[in-house]
Amino acid sequence: MRTIELQENERIDDLITSGRKIIQNEQEFCFSLDAVLLAHFPKLYPTQRVLDLGTGTGVIPLLIADKAAHIDAVELNPVMAGIAARNVVLNKLAEKITVKEGDYRQIRSLYAAECFDLVLANPPYRPVHHGQENTLAGVARARHEFTATLADVIRAARYALKYHGRFAMVHLPERLGEIMVEMHANRIEAKRLQFVQPKADKEPNMLLIEGIAGGNPGGLKVLPPLVVHEPDGGYTQDVLEYYKV
Numbered sequence: 628m629r630t631i632e633l634q635e636n637e638r639i640d641d642l643i644t645s646g647r648k649i650i651q652n653e654q655e656f657c658f659s660l661d662a663v664l665l666a667h668f669p670k671l672y673p674t675q676r677v678l679d680l681g682t683g684t685g686v687i688p689l690l691i692a693d694k695a696a697h698i699d700a701v702e703l704n705p706v707m708a709g710i711a712a713r714n715v716v717l718n719k720l721a722e723k724i725t726v727k728e729g730d731y732r733q734i735r736s737l738y739a740a741e742c743f744d745l746v747l748a749n750p751p752y753r754p755v756h757h758g759q760e761n762t763l764a765g766v767a768r769a770r771h772e773f774t775a776t777l778a779d780v781i782r783a784a785r786y787a788l789k790y791h792g793r794f795a796m797v798h799l800p801e802r803l804g805e806i807m808v809e810m811h812a813n814r815i816e817a818k819r820l821q822f823v824q825p826k827a828d829k830e831p832n833m834l835l836i837e838g839i840a841g842g843n844p845g846g847l848k849v850l851p852p853l854v855v856h857e858p859d860g861g862y863t864q865d866v867l868e869y870y871k872v
Contacts, residue, residue, distance in 0.1 A: 631717045643870045647718045658686040661797045666690040667869050668835045669795040675744040678787050680731045685711030688724045700726045731783040746784040748796045785813040788840040795837040816842035821850040
């Protein structure tokens with residue numbers, strides 16, 4: 628672990644994974660549980676080349692660095708991309724993670740086609756409705772599709788994926804219909820689906836989905852729901868498994 632100088636509004640958080648730390652800017656979008664769940668959803672192999680679309684501060688690459696051959700991470704926001712690059716240095720992972728500032732809507736200018744085994748995405752969840760452009764700011768803007776739509780992220784994933792490569796994403800249950808349509812339209816067939824419930828007696832508020840590029844239609848496996856919190860508010864054992872040191 629290297630010593631690194633923090634800038635204004637920055638803090639360092641403990642990822643509770645392999646001794647890793649992450650710099651975050653309190654004025655920007657900070658990662659939450661959805662990124663952690665996505666990092667643990669697909670099976671990873673030590674020979675894989677992985678692409679993280681919209682990496683933010685680079686949390687997902689930091690969490691999976693021990694499980695893949697190399698992770699490329701692309702981020703549009705220059706502040707976030709800069710922090711992600713510093714997080715790579717902080718954790719001495721320059722040989723495993725490459726951060727690139729860029730717009731994955733223009734992915735053809737960033738990467739060659741079909742060169743990744745796995746693409747991950749934790750995209751903005753909510754569409755932008757007419758009149759919202761000037762009313763949303765800060766974190767709220769980061770949660771809405773100002774810079775990339777659902778279609779944009781799935782198109783970028785398909786371009787980057789090798790034949791039979793896998794795409795995994797975290798999103799909202801209410802948009803499952805759109806997700807399935809867009810994946811099929813881009814020749815990514817959904818194969819694994821898991822709903823995430825805040826508590827056992829609550830409706831799902833997230834979903835995790837994985838598809839195969841060029842896969843045959845059908846064969847979707849719906850996993851048992853992942854429950855995040857016990858009745859007393861603590862994490863369930865399933866979630867605590869992700870935080871083992």
